[in-house]
Each structure stands twice: as C-alpha cells, then as structure tokens.
Amino acid sequence: MAVLAVDTATQVLAAALGNGEELLGSHASLLPRGHSRWLVPALFDLLHGADVLPADLTGLVVGVGPGSYTGVRLGITTVKAMAVALHISVVSVSTLLALAEAVLPFATLSPVQVMPLLYARRQRAFGAIYEKQGHTWSLTVQPQVQPVSTWVEWASDRGHHDGVWVVHDFEPRFGVTPLLEQPWLQPRVHLVEVAGN
Structure with missing residues (x-):
C-alpha cells in the first residue's frame, strides 16, 4: 500500500510518498517556473528511490490551492491522468x-x-x-x-x-x-x- 501526494500550487514543487505508517520519500524543489518540465521526472525519481512501482500505488492526493492557476491545473491534471491509468482514487487537499x-x-x-x-x-x-x-x-x-x-x-x-x-x-x-x-x-x-x- 503506497499513496503519492503532489502539490504544485506554489513555487515549491512538492511530492511525498507514504504507506500509511511511514514516509517512504519526499521531494521539494523551489521552481518559480518549471513545474511542467520537472513534475513527472520528480515523481518517477521519488517512486524509484523508494523502490515503488506505479502499479503499487493504492491512492493519490493532490493539492488544490489556492495558488497559481497554472500550477494547480498541472498538479490536478497529472494526478487525474495517473488515477485513470492506474484505476485508483484521488483525494484533494487544500494547500x-x-x-x-x-x-x-x-x-x-x-x-x-x-x-x-x-x-x-x-x-x-x-x-x-x-x-x-x-x-x-x-x-x-x-x-x-x-x-x-x-x-x-x-x-x-x-x-x-x-x-x-x-x-x-x-x-x-x-x-x-x-x-x-x-x-x-x-x-x-x-x-x-x-x-x-
């Protein structure tokens, strides 16, 4: 059981991976512009570093702002695409x-x-x-x-x-x-x- 959380509403691209009992890994980068280039590679690095496959994910969490409209949209779109591909649920959380x-x-x-x-x-x-x-x-x-x-x-x-x-x-x-x-x-x-x- 692993849950991936993503928030791109601010200048900080943030992601975390946990299993309900412990934090398996996290990523935070200050990127005033560039979330669109670095989000997916950061997520794959996070999963790889924790030895977790995308198929091992049982849920996703996404930050829904407030914040940058483009950043919020990017995070939501990426997480929704992953949820559809992996057939798992998404929970939204206020930034x-x-x-x-x-x-x-x-x-x-x-x-x-x-x-x-x-x-x-x-x-x-x-x-x-x-x-x-x-x-x-x-x-x-x-x-x-x-x-x-x-x-x-x-x-x-x-x-x-x-x-x-x-x-x-x-x-x-x-x-x-x-x-x-x-x-x-x-x-x-x-x-x-x-x-x-």
Whole structure:
C-alpha cells in the first residue's frame, strides 16, 4: 500500500510518498517556473528511490490551492491522468491545510491555531485560520484573500495562550514580511517561512 501526494500550487514543487505508517520519500524543489518540465521526472525519481512501482500505488492526493492557476491545473491534471491509468482514487487537499499540517504534524494537548498565508500580489495574501486539537483540524476562518495587514490584525487578535502559528511564503521583495515581524506581535505570533524563502 503506497499513496503519492503532489502539490504544485506554489513555487515549491512538492511530492511525498507514504504507506500509511511511514514516509517512504519526499521531494521539494523551489521552481518559480518549471513545474511542467520537472513534475513527472520528480515523481518517477521519488517512486524509484523508494523502490515503488506505479502499479503499487493504492491512492493519490493532490493539492488544490489556492495558488497559481497554472500550477494547480498541472498538479490536478497529472494526478487525474495517473488515477485513470492506474484505476485508483484521488483525494484533494487544500494547500493551506497542508501548510498548517506541515507546521504542526503532531497531536496537540490544547487547541493551537495556525494561519497559513500564500502571497497573492499587491500586498494581499490567500489565507485561512485552522485550529488543531489532538489530531483533528477545524477551520475557524474560511480561506479567502485579504490584505496582509488584515491577516496581521487577525493574528494579533487571536494570539492568546499559546499564540498563533503563521506560516507564509513571502519573499523579501514583496515588502510585506516586516508587517509580520513587528515587536508588539511577539510572543503571540510564531512565524514559520515556507522552505526556499
């Protein structure tokens, strides 16, 4: 039993292979442009490295954004083609929820909030606020696009007890990272940058 997960919604081409008990392999490459050239070779390298044949796959997972329209379309199309060829099912997952889980992969004793943010141009970000209790995630603020300053206000308002974890893909050239690094937000807001930034 092996499940392959793919997300191409952001500048990071990400894939992982697991068997329900352990991670068999993973791949992450920062590719601002080039997912279409590198996705299939990366998937075959991942399968080969774990000694798993495509026929051994029992399921597929695909990230459905938000993010780059072209990137989301590429990931969905590739995974759907594999599912049809291999006669296996596909599960879609929000890229925002996947980022939240990456920050907090373990069970929590008390509720912990995570705010994943993906830059959406013009000082705005796709985001949501999730809360994790034990192994269970709940959505407390629906996915939406808001100015980064609005997300910062929400983070500071929610930053009580253990605070809120903010994971983002902001690059310095966007000019919005300083909004998240203001001293008055600490220690209520914990920042985590997505790999590659």
